[in-house]
Every structure is written in C-alpha cells, then in structure tokens.
Amino acid sequence: MSKSWKILAIGILACVLVLALTPYVWILLTSFKGRLDILATQPTWFFMPTFANYPAVFIDKEYLPLVFNSLVISLGSTALSILIGAPAAYVFARTDFAGKEDLFFFFLTTRMAPPIAIAVPLFLFFTTIGLTDTIYAVVIAHTSFNLSLVVWMMRGFFAEIPKEIDEAAMMDGRSKLGAFVRVIVPLAAPGLAATAVLCFIMSWNEFLYAFILVAFEGRPLTVGIPGLITPHGTLWGQVAAVAVVATLPIIVFTFLVQRHLVRGLTFGAVKG
Template identity: 35%
Template structure:
C-alpha cells in the first residue's frame, strides 16, 4: 500500500505475510489434530487385526509383541468351522431381509406422515418412537413369550421380524425429515404432466430421497448386525446370529483371544463392504436431505 509521498508501506506486506503464516499454522494444526484423532480411533481396529494374525499362544501376551510373523491360522480355523459359517450366513440372510422389509414398510409410512394430514399425527409419531424408548432387556421376555406362542422361536423369520421392529421407528422418523425437505411442487409438476400420485412418489420423490434411504439402510444394517441380546434369548440352534457365535469364544474360565479377534474381523467385513458400496450417498444422507423446502 502506497503512502502519501508515493512510497510503499512496508508494514502492509509484513501484515499479509503474518496473516498467511497464521493461516498456514492453523491449517497444519487442524490437520495434525485430525490425524491424531484418526490414529486414536483406528488403533483398536489395528489391535484387533494384529491379534487375529498372531499365533494362539501370542495373542494375549503382555506386553504385546509389536513385531511378529503374521499367520492366518485363526482364519483357517474359522473357515473350517461349520457352526461359524452357518451363523455368518444366518446373519447375512436375516439382516439383509430385515433391511429390505423395514425400508418397504418405513419409507411409504414416512411419506404418508409427511404428505397427508393424519389425525393426531404427533401422537402417532411419538407412539412409533416409543418402541425405542424402552431398553431391550425390558422387552426381551415379552417377545420370548410371543415368539413361543406363534412358533417363531429359533426361526429366521422371527429374527427378521425382530430386527424390523428394532429399526422401524428409526426409518420412519429419519425419512419423514427427508420428505419434509422435498418441495411438494416437484410432485405437482409431475401430476401436471400426467403422472399419478404413486408415479410421482416413485419417479420424483424417491430419487430425491435416495441419500436418506441409503443412510437409514446403513444404520438399520449396523443395528441389526451387531444385535446380541435378542439373538441370545430368542434363538438356540437354527437361527443363531454371528454375534452369538463370536460371544461363544468368551468362556467362564478362559477367552480364545485369537479366534475372538478373527471372528470379530470377519464380522466387521460386511459392514465395511456395505459402507464402501454406498459411500457416495452417505455424506448427503447424514445432512438430512438434498433439497430444502422454501
């Protein structure tokens, strides 16, 4: 910046340099904090993976061996275990079916609650949410009695229905927020072009709400995949989920740390694959919608 006598003020350049330096330092500090936090968050996963690759005698050594010769012995033992493969297949089948079913029920229900004038709508929403207010331990015994009465105990269909009941309120509440954020004028324009209400919902609203659908699908999948209590009480042999099989490595006298870590890593894999497959919708989905109603 020039002064009155035509000379350049040297303090302007130094101030600009100081500002750039501060921004660089702040940016570097921010990235350093994020990197440190990522290391803290990922360290348990690294510990679990390293434990699964250690020989049985070294998995629970203290202090641990940070440098060791990895082995896939624990994974081979899992692959050769028919019980683990059956439990893993049970979980994949039951959880996938429950996610599809809860979306087929919850998404249209949320659309109706968003677009139509429902008598006592707030009470209906609170009633739907009330299914998640009680802790699972408070309702598992009534569910056990109901399952016994309807011959659903230790059945895959029964567990699918259980997973649906766990996640339905979540899907309805989150998807209603998405549909509230999508302007009704889009559907009105589609109806002007000759589309029916259902065609407008299928061709206009659902594509706009796709990030929300994938988000609730991910959350529903995770909640059902990691569920343990209902599987422990409502199954015995045929419909045992993989979480219950992993829990079996914790005995009353000892814990098979290597097998437990390997089974846990195998449990994490489907969730990671699912997240990678729908990653592009996740960020937009967690922001509750892509179109904001004016």
C-alpha cells in the same frame, strides 16, 4: 484459514484417526497371532503371522454359516424396515390428519423402552406362533426397532423435497403412489442410503434379541462369539478373527453406498 490453524486441524484429525483405528488394527493383528504372542506380557507389534485362527473358527467350528445368517437377518430387516417405513414417513411428511404428531411420537417411543423390557414378550409371542429358533423371528424383531428410525429419518428427508414436485408429477398423469415411487423415492435416494446403512449396522451388531430368540438354527455371528469362551480360557485369536470378519460386510456395504451416504447425511444442511 491461516496456515497455523490448518496445521492444528490436521493434527487434531490425525489424533482422532489414530484413536479410532488403533483398536481395529490391534484386533486385526491379534487375529494373525499365535497363542504365545497373544498372551505375552508385553504387547507384540512384530511377530510371525499365522492364518490358523481363521480356518479353526470358520471351518473347524463351523462358524461360516453364522456369517450367512447375519447377512440374511441384517439385509432382510433393513429391506423390510425401508419397505414399510419409507411410505409411512412420506405420509407423515405430506399429509395432515388428526393425531398425526401423536402417532409420530408413538413411533418414536418404540425406541425409548430398553430392549430387555420387550425381549420376554417377544419370546413368548414367537413361541406361540412357532417362529422361535428361526431367522424369521430375528428379522421381525430387528424390524420392530429399526422401523421407528426409518420413519423418523425419512420424514425429514421427504419434508426437504418441495411439494410442488409431487403436484407436477400428478399433473403429468401419475397417481400419488406413482409419484412417490417414480419421482420422490429417486430424489430421496441419498436419505434412503444413509438410513439403510444405519439399519444394517444396528441389525448386524444386535445381540440381545438374537441370543434370546435363536439357540441353534439361525444363529448370527454375534451370538456365536460367546461360544469361544471355554472353561480353559478365551480363544482370543479366534475371537479376533470373528471380529475382523464381522466388520467386513459393514465396510463393504458402506463403500457401496458411499456416494449416496455422504449426500444423505448432509441432505438439507445447506439451503439456498
């Protein structure tokens, strides 16, 4: 690549980076602004920072438990989706049986319907079994739409692993389940990490099911944000503070699995 093309590529990447980071930087700055700076007619980049928005929303308004609820819901649904979806994806990748592709397509169709179409049936179902207004209802609901993503993604990752590895493990005395747990899963760890990050983000950001299924107990952070819109106006500083805190677990979780994530997203892209 010539020097001029490198400069052009760097310029394009810099523009994309600025466009991507500017909204987040603005929210971060807003979380440290007072009401006068937030409502100023001209955008203010330099101001006297204040930390009042964070204790006002997380301590005075008791939003801190909502962060814990979001973590429990997201981690719980991610773990449950991986625990159920990974073995199912392995079966689809390794086993031939009648109606396999039809059943696989059925898994995918669970993501094709608009979420609002099954929100009311889910509410009636959880009301019948007495799980409404609990964290468990949201975890199960999020697992229902994350499961198809896990099966779809992990089937591709497992298919990239040669079948001879399974056969070699079973020749060494492993059962099919033992070969899957002890050999295949470690090899597919990058794919599991990439899938887990996507499941976590989707569960963390989900609003509709959480809003319908929980009213008081077990509310996640996304459901708490509308409470900052009052008859006297929107508390933008506190909304920004909640938004900043809401992004931190995703950033931390992504960095923790970054090594596996990069490899997982490019898994099978290069053969030879």
